[in-house]
Amino acid sequence: MATTTEFVPPRSGRIDKKYNRVPGKKGNFEMVAWLFMRISGLFLVVLIFGHLITNLLVGDGINGLDFGFVAGKWADPLWQFWDLAMLWLAMLHGTNGVRTIINDYADKDRTRFWLKMVLYFATVVIVVLGTLVIFTFDPCIPGSPLEVCN
Amino acid sequence: MSTEAVEPASKIDLAAVGGGGGEIPQFDITLRVRRYNPEVSEEAEWEDFTLTMFGTDRVLDALHKVKWEHDGSLSFRRSCAHGICGSDAMRINGRNRLACKTLLKDLDTSKPITVEAIKGLPVEKDLIVDMEPFFQSYREIMPFLVSKGHEPSGERYQSPEDRERYDDTTKCILCAACTSSCPVFWTDGQYFGPAAIVNAHRFIFDSRDDAGDMRLEILNDKEGVWRCRTTFNCTEACPRGIQVTKAIAEVKQAVLARSM
Incomplete structure (x- = not known):
């Protein structure tokens, strides 16, 4: 009589190797990334339009935009926070977007890995540099025409 | 409840057949099939067949005509031929459809109708892929249904709302x-x-x-x-x-x- 054996899906032995799924790490990373894209997207709409309106439309509009205008904005903690939030959210949102594009279009794991390394490196450089500039910005460069510097 | 998309209007003028079971209009088509036979060549190539078909024919009928009257080596899957078994999904004019549900008269017959295997799965021969x-x-x-608890003695009831x-x-x-x-x-x-x-x-x-x-x-x-x-x-x-x-x-x- 036949003995009971473990259930083996029919013909699954001859499946082309490239279709075999490598068991992924447990966890919710992809879900959190998906959620982050939606939430950061909403915030970015407000942040970016706020940025565009204050810089380009209000007051002298685009004609009032110069070094002094930016220096004035960054003297205010609100705008420091605003620009910091915009920098971080836009960079992470964009990086995650490009990450999914790399995942979708690169078909070799090695290519995928190196493209993502370049992407992450670029992101870290820009985020660190941008954060540093926002917090350590000194309007009084040598020969500054600004009143506060004299 | 049917949500099926409406088929596009016919691109061929089928004369209104008056009254008693008139003739079915005929027209010529070029069927351009993506052929692949690993025993002959690693390369797949297009092959054209010129066929005279009826206004009531489907792409599957054209494939049958090729296989039965022109080239018996053409390989494709089909089973029920009525849109239920799901065997004959193929890429027709660049879109995935069932060959048995696609009427030739709904396609642009002035140009060759391209038929190829569905993408992303390994092609075995002609229109057959490894599923x-x-x-x-x-x-x-x-x-499959997985249920805990006691096996009911009768049917497993469900409200129409839950079924919907x-x-x-x-x-x-x-x-x-x-x-x-x-x-x-x-x-x-x-x-x-x-x-x-x-x-x-x-x-x-x-x-x-x-x-x-x-x-x-x-x-x-x-x-x-x-x-x-x-x-x-x-x-x-x-x-x-x-x-x-x-x-x-x-x-x-x-x-x-x-x-x-």
């Missing part, structure tokens, strides 16, 4: 038109694909089933629902008119709700 990777994903989501909840996804015939139309699946074949998610949806939202959590866990994988980019190719390709992208979105929300 195994597709069924592998299907098996992984456990497409997953009605759309019960229509799937596993033809692979959706999965093989998905650009994410084309890349590396790792994505579970729309068909597996549709069939998971059918049980996740079934009030009699108790393994919804397990299925959601399986589809929370990095190759699961989150790889869907909502390009709607699957919804357009489905010969049964299933709102595939909507079903995937509902599974995404269920995974999210479960984790919160």
Whole structure:
């Protein structure tokens, strides 16, 4: 009589190797990334339009935009926070977007890995540099025409 | 409830046949088939067949005519020939459809009609692909009823409202038109694909089933629902008119709700 054996899906032995799924790490990373894209997207709409309106439309509009205008904005903690939030959210949102594009279009794991390394490196450089500039910005460069510097 | 897309208007003028069973109009078509035979050549190539077909014929009839009257080596799958078995999904004029549900008169017959195997799965010969990777994903989501507790002595009752909840996804015939139309699946074949998610949806939202959590866990994988980019190719390709992208979105929300 036949003995009971473990259930083996029919013909699954001859499946082309490239279709075999490598068991992924447990966890919710992809879900959190998906959620982050939606939430950061909403915030970015407000942040970016706020940025565009204050810089380009209000007051002298685009004609009032110069070094002094930016220096004035960054003297205010609100705008420091605003620009910091915009920098971080836009960079992470964009990086995650490009990450999914790399995942979708690169078909070799090695290519995928190196493209993502370049992407992450670029992101870290820009985020660190941008954060540093926002917090350590000194309007009084040598020969500054600004009143506060004299 | 049918959500099937309306077929485009006929591109051939079929003269109104007056009264008693008149003649069926005939026209010539060029059928351009993607031929592949690994025993002869590693390269696939296009082959043209000029056929005289009737206004009532489908692409499947044209393929039959080729196989039976012109070239018996042409290989394709078909079984019921009436849009239910899901054997003859193929890429016709660049779109995934069932050859048995596509009338020739609805296509542009002034140009060659291209017929090729569905994309993303390994081609075995001509229009036949290896469906195994597709069924592998299907098996992984456990497409069967799992229930805990006591076996009822009679039927498992369900209210019409509860049945309505997953009605759309019960229509799937596993033809692979959706999965093989998905650009994410084309890349590396790792994505579970729309068909597996549709069939998971059918049980996740079934009030009699108790393994919804397990299925959601399986589809929370990095190759699961989150790889869907909502390009709607699957919804357009489905010969049964299933709102595939909507079903995937509902599974995404269920995974999210479960984790919160």
